[in-house]
């Protein structure tokens with residue numbers, strides 16, 4: 001592997017969409033179709049050393065080695081939960097670290113991927129929110145997490161899903177996130193269809209409206225968490241700018257595909273948003289919308305000033321929704337013994353004043 005930092009003028013191969021790579025090759029006198037071969041090596045075969053791309057001519061490999069560089073996140077720690085969930089701590093080229101999670105059999109294999117280091121959204125129940133935004137991830141770093149997990153889990157040739165629910169708000173890093181989805185969808189790379197991708201947002205309305213126009217359209221999950229502005233404003237500061245009614249109105253206009261639904265995520269917090277009355281208000285809000293509600297009982301963690309409701313309260317909340325015709329699921333917590341469950345990812349031991357101490361929780 002060529003370290004990008006050692007070649008500051010090199011073109012970052014892993015950041016290029018295939019058409020851009022074709023252009024870059026063509027301007028250097030090489031055939032455009034070689035971009036397809038390079039995509040196959042990098043994404044399907046997991047080879048990031050251009051010298052090992054043996055079906056390319058020596059001349060092309062020399063050009064790649066001289067003028068291009070590939071950076072792959074380095075696996076620092078891999079932990080496995082008793083339930084099969086795995087947590088990966090990855091180091092990026094600048095030394096910052098992110099965590100990605102593999103969730104097996106849900107029913108497909110799922111990678112939970114980060115889009116930012118830290119997050120600017122400051123949700124009250126989320127450790128990442130307390131840390132602020134350190135920086136956006138590039139498209140290549142977002143895809144890089146998939147490259148590492150697919151390789152480590154031997155899933156490059158198998159079907160897997162991606163949820164953009166790791167650290168960060170994907171729509172706050174719009175351009176790089178969408179570019180990553182285009183790279184992932186490329187038929188000569190992973191060939192990951194958008195229906196296998198779920199983008200989770202806290203409700204950045206201008207970006208959500210932009211997303212509605214995209215040719216590559218992932219499934220949409222909206223982190224709602226409360227049925228009223230008064231409640232949601234306490235949990236999600238962004239709600240003061242884009243309120244519940246505006247978000248629901250935008251969702252009603254969102255082009256939901258056939259047989260698909262918008263998922264509304266609802267972190268259930270004891271004594272905050274967990275009463276049957278809250279469930280009734282939520283059901284009214286979603287009436288007539290192609291939707292489902294994913295109830296996520298809080299995974300309590302140090303630093304989060306909320307507690308998990310009792311099992312009885314959780315069941316009553318879900319039952320109240322179901323009785324009113326809402327499709328509802330209660331998220332089973334995965335990987336709690338390795339702190340890989342939703343809201344529990346924390347990258348520890350880094351110096352935050354250097355912009356690197358991160359506490360990660362799920363969107």
Ligand code: SF4
Nearest residue numbers: 119123126129168363
């Ligand atoms: S819940 Fe998601 S959007 Fe909110 S602060 Fe955490 S990472 Fe950001």
